Amino acid sequence: MKTSPAAIKNPTWSVGDVHGQYSYRNPHADLYLYLSQWSDMESYLNVGYSRPGQYHLHVNTHLRLINRLADGLLDLHARGPHTGDRRLLDIASGRGGAAIHARRRYGLHVTGVDITPYNAWRATQNARDRQVWPNVRFSMGNSLRLPLPAASFPLVWSIESPAHFPDKPVFLREAARVLKPGGAFTFADLLVVEEVAAASEENRQIYADFLRVWDVPYLESFDSYRRAIAEAGLELRRAEIVTRCNLDILNRDCAIFLWLSKWPWLYRTYARYLKWRTGANLDNVYEHVLASHRALRLGMIDYGLFWAVKPNST
Ligand SMILES: C[S@@+](CC[C@H](N)C(=O)[O-])C[C@H]1O[C@@H](n2cnc3c(N)ncnc32)[C@H](O)[C@@H]1O
Known part of the structure; x- marks a missing residue:
């Protein structure tokens, strides 16, 4: 019998881990501090999207992912019944970079909700600093119980956040509930390749560590x-796996990081520099990178983009 993806679980997970990671209160946040040397992690918390030859460790990487999702979403919107209503709900909006970009590039009015108080606060500060507030506003909210009325938005998205949600079907039903009939929805997420993750005890352990x-x-x-x-009552219009445009690149960078970490002198010197420059503990970054690389190099994780509409009749 085929394993259900939901059957392979992280037994120790709690929502407190998510708060800890995004509030710099857990060792996993050190990866973001490390990455802040190259990108704006106080605005964007996704792995982005690059085509061959494009430089990946940069703010533009995040923007390319956001543009790809937004272009597909607005294409569906243009063919739907709500062309005069340009309000977008950003579920798990993080530190607000995607929502602010949606305002600046596409002229959307954005409401973001996120479960982590630090992120909702940081996103609001970012919107004020970039002078898009209150056309872009944020509050706290749980994707599994959105504090919003039914049929209230013509556009909904969620970018690389569902992975953290303990019940993805409930999230999809919530997205469908708040969408107006005829509205459009998109999301990006990490995916498990079940055949690989469940192939052996060793693979299951590697997956659990990831x-x-x-x-x-x-x-x-x-x-x-x-x-x-x-x-969830949504009609899927398009879906694609884009692993080679982000996770494969991340995996290559992980391999380079691990190779450079083999030299004790270099590692110790860099650890001191990183602590001084960003506050990150290199040992925590190393553990994160190693666990990621072990799973990614086996091809056990994919990255998917999905676009759907809510039929007019529901
Ligand atoms: C990887 S970040 C992505 C943030 C943003 N979408 C972006 O692309 O920059 C994941 C976000 O999901 C939020 N999150 C996790 N679980 C959530 C839940 N149940 N409800 C709402 N937000 C949640 C986290 O607080 C975090 O801000």
């Missing part, structure tokens, strides 16, 4: 997501 360092309770697969989207 879930643990990213504070993720479990992952859906490409197929289980497609089923859950239909069960």
